[in-house]
Amino acid sequence: MTKQTDSMSKQVETNKNAGSEHPPVKEHYKDSLEGSENNSEGFLAEVKAVKRFWSPVWIVPILCVFIGLWIIYEHYSSLGPQVTLTTSTAEGIEAGKTRIKTRNVDVGIVESVELSDDFSQVILTARLSDGKEDFLRTDSAFWVVRPQIDKSGISGLGTILSGPYIELLPGVSKESNNTFALLDAPPIAAPDAKGLRIFLESDEYGQLAAGDPVLFRGYQVGTVETSAFNHETKKMKYQLFINSPLDNLITENVRFWKDSGVNVDVSAQGIRFEMSSLATLFSGGVSFDVPKGWSAGQKVANNTSFRLFNNRTNILEREFKEFDPYVILVSESIRGLEPGAPVEFRGIRLGTVIEAPMNINDEQIVKNDNLVIPILIHIEPARFTELLGEQFNVVEQYEKGNIKGLRASLKAANLLTGAVFIDLDFYPDDILVQEKQTFANYRVLPTVSGGIAQIQQKVMLTLDKINKLPVENFIQEATGTLETSKETLVALNDTLHSVNQLLSNQSTQELPAVMKTTLHELNTTLEGLQPGSQGYSSSVQTLQRLEQTLRELQPLLQTLNQKSNALIFEAPATVDPVPKAAKP
Incomplete structure (x- = not known):
């Protein structure tokens, strides 16, 4: 039975490999079964091939x-929008780890961090959550939140342990965008904030920084948002945001100036010290206002540009569109005269110095054998017509011939700084000295020596007089006097030496004792002549007797005076005088 089974198995395999049909196999199985009916050990099962192309296993x-x-x-259907961020550095940002948040809620994650093809920047690819397509607008903003200490305080302390993350500020624009610049700091004002954005232009770098306050009379009304350098105009451009409703203060005639907290200005007008609010004392800022006497004007539109002045004083020195150019020719030093210096008439400003010295090429500047220096000035009528009227234009009146003797001169404005300005005034004695002329197609204002030249001239005259003094003779006489004085001092020294020797002699030293004894004896003698003493009484009696004797001798002396021989011859008797009667 086993042998039959094995042979049947081999036959089945042979039929399968040969691609034989099933009927021969069936016949073989039938023959085997018939031959095995009488076999008491068992029987062979019939195998049937099933024709089936699909199975439940699939x-x-x-x-x-x-x-x-x-x-x-x-x-893929649940994926949110993809956004591309560009930045200069990817410090602290990791792909698959750095989250994107809005109001501290996760809205996305950074998927990849790669360098650009030119290696100039880092490109971040991030994916937002599903349904966040409205977050990506043209005015949306992304910035990195990390621990930071600045003038506004300490921020981002929560990222010390968790690491930096990217904050998303959704925009309000109707236009979509998926490429943004990754900021290092949050924007000053939200896109939906109400207010006005304007620009300031300046020739100097570093005057303002993002976050500096914008002040109106000391009150903060806005903030500086950004600062950038325009390589085409070669000027700094600052973007400011003014909060609503205070943006109504920004009108056509407002002027902006740098507010540095403490401002010291040394100019031709003197030394000016100004101190602003405490908000700008350390960080600085920008202030604006309408100059006194000006009208406010109309409110400006968004993105209007203004000029940034260095300080409030410079605002008053505005640029006047209407001016009359003139040239003055000076033959003295212009040291201390700078462009921007004032041109005044008796303390009233009429114009401004534009070039000192004037830039010229082929003009003849030699005049009367002296090298004259040309100075270009602008006479600005608007400066004085606003205050004094059109008739005060002294230069125009001079041009018309209504006035004569108008002259320009250099005068010192500040002795401490050496600043100089141009002064215009009338000099009637100098009317015919200079005639009207032109220089480089500009009208020339005649000049006269200013205060500095006059002072120098007086100093030179004084020095000349001092130089003409007979100083040598005086020095010789003084030398002779000093020699004589020297000889006198030598003689005096010898005398003092002799006196010193005399005083050092023993006899001289004993002289005070002798004088003391003599004075004591004289004192004793004088005590005997004091009133009440015997000597004093005897002296008084002697004097009284002498007085009586002289009184008795007086008649004799009178007689002898009248007749000298009265002692020999008797003198005639004298008649007693008879008094005369009084007149009736």
Whole structure:
């Protein structure tokens, strides 16, 4: 039975390999079965081939394929919008880890961090959550939040442990965008903030920084948002945001100036010290206002540009569109005269110095054998017509011939700084000195020596007089006097030496004791002549007797005076005088 089974198996395999049909196999099985009916050990089962093209086993892989396709579909259909961010550095940003948040809610994640083709910047590819397409507008903003210490305080402390993340500020524009610049700091004002954005232009770099306050009379009304350098105009451009409703203060005639907290200005007008608000004392800022006497004008539109002045004083020195150019020719030093210096008439400003010295090429500047220096000035009528009227235009009156003797001169404005300005005034004694002329197609204002030249001339005259003094003779006489004085001092020294020797002699030293004894004896003698003493009484009696004797001798002396021989001859008797009667 076993042998039959083995032979049957071999026959089946042979039929399969040969591609034989099933009937021979069936016949073989039948023959085997008939031959084995009498076999008591068992029987061989009949094998039938089933014609079937599909099996239930295929249900499992088909279901797996459908499930996989569904998962892929669900994955891509649930993906949010993709956004591309560009930045200069990817410090702290990691692909698959750095989150994108809005109001501290996760809305996306950074998928990849790559360098650009020219290696100039870093390109971040991020994916937002599903349904966040409205977040990506042209005015949306992305910035990195990390620990930071600045003038506004300390921020981003929560990222010390969790690491930096990217903050998203959704925009309000109707236009979509998926490429943004990654900012290092948050924008000053939100896109939906109400207010006015304007620009300031300046010739100097670093005057303002993002975050500096914008002040109106010391009150903060806005903030500086950005600063950038325009390589075409070669000027700094600052973007400012003014909060609503204070943006109504920005009108056509407002002027902006740098507010540095403490401002010291040394100019031709003197030394000016100004101190602004505490908000700008350390960080600085920008202030604006309408100059006194000006009208406010109309409100300006968005993105209007203004000029940034260095300080408030420079605002008053505005640029006048209407002016009359003139040239003055000076033959003295212009040291201290700078462009921008004032041109005044008796303290009232009429114009401005534009070039000192004037830039010329082929003009003849030699006049009367002296090298004259040309100075270009602008006479600005609007400066004085606003205050004094059109008739005060002294230069125009001079041109018309209504006035004569108008002259320009250099005068010192500040002795401390050496600043000089141009002064216009009338000099009637100098009317015919200079005639009207032109220089480089500009009208020339005649000049006269200014205060500095006059002072120098007086100093030179004084020095000349000092130089003409007989100083040598005086020095010789003084030398002779000093020699004589020297000889006198030598003689005086010898005398003092002799006196010193005399005083050092023993006899001289004993002289005070002798004088003391003599004075004591004299004192004793004088004490004997004091009133009440015997000597004093005897002296008084002697004097009284002497007085009586002289009184008795007086008649004799009178007689002898009248007649000298009265002692020999008797003198005639004298008649007693008779008094005369009084007149009736």
